[in-house]
Amino acid sequence: MEKMKPHIIVLPRIFDPRGSLSFAEGENHVPFDIARVYWIYDVPAGEVRGSHSHKEAKSLLVATNGSFTVHLFDGKTTESFTLSRPFEGLYIPPGYWRTLDNFSSGSVCMVLTSLPYSEDDYIRDYNEFLNQCNG
Ligand code: TYD
Numbered sequence: 001m002e003k004m005k006p007h008i009i010v011l012p013r014i015f016d017p018r019g020s021l022s023f024a025e026g027e028n029h030v031p032f033d034i035a036r037v038y039w040i041y042d043v044p045a046g047e048v049r050g051s052h053s054h055k056e057a058k059s060l061l062v063a064t065n066g067s068f069t070v071h072l073f074d075g076k077t078t079e080s081f082t083l084s085r086p087f088e089g090l091y092i093p094p095g096y097w098r099t100l101d102n103f104s105s106g107s108v109c110m111v112l113t114s115l116p117y118s119e120d121d122y123i124r125d126y127n128e129f130l131n132q133c134n135g
Contacts (some may be wrong), residue, residue, distance in 0.1 A: 004031065006072050006079060006096060009060065009089045011039045017097065022087040024112060031091060032114040034038040039064070039110045044104040050098040052124045060089040061100075066107025073097040075133025083109075097129050 011029055014021040026034035040049055050070075058080045061070060067084035074096055081090050081101070087110070092098060100109060115121060 003095075004091065004093055006069045006090065006092050008081065009091050011061055011087045011089055013087045020087075024062075025088065026112075026134075028061050030089070030112055031097070034112045035115050036113045036117060037110065038106055038113070038117075040100075041108045043068075043107065045103070045105070047098040047101075047103065049103075049109070051126075052122050053097045053129050053134050054094045055123065056115060058092050058120050059092045060096060060112040061092065062086065062089045062110045062112070064110045066104040067102070068100050068104065068107050069102040071099045071101070075130065097123075097126070 009029065009031075011022045011024050011109060023031050024034075026032060039045050043049065061083060063083035069080055069082045070092075071078055071080045072088055072092060083090055103109075122134065
């Protein structure tokens, strides 16, 4: 099967006069089993997060509050996505160098991921990533 590319997944939305609700189920709305959830917040203006790739882990990034931009590099081209809607998730397969920037004040980046935390799954060295792409 051809590897899925990064793409936006529109999550369910339950409209209600009391407010809206969205949700995501592993292997249903999200194309993997969810093993871990983490979130990034209190990002000072101008800071950059990420700057790594994953060997195996798949991710879904959601701007649960505010907005930020995700840049994804596959070794050849960069695709950028600005997330600003709590009902949209950006699916990222393994093998993409990701950087997150342009965080608005008070923004929150929630990440659903397919593996428990393991530093062994990270490539944090850009040259190592490039070598992997070319190898
Ligand atoms: P880091 O990967 O640099 O965050 P980002 O993806 O936003 O750039 O992670 C920051 C620190 O947090 C690093 O020391 C690893 C640790 N960490 C955990 O302990 N558990 C986790 O689930 C995550 C995502 C990070």
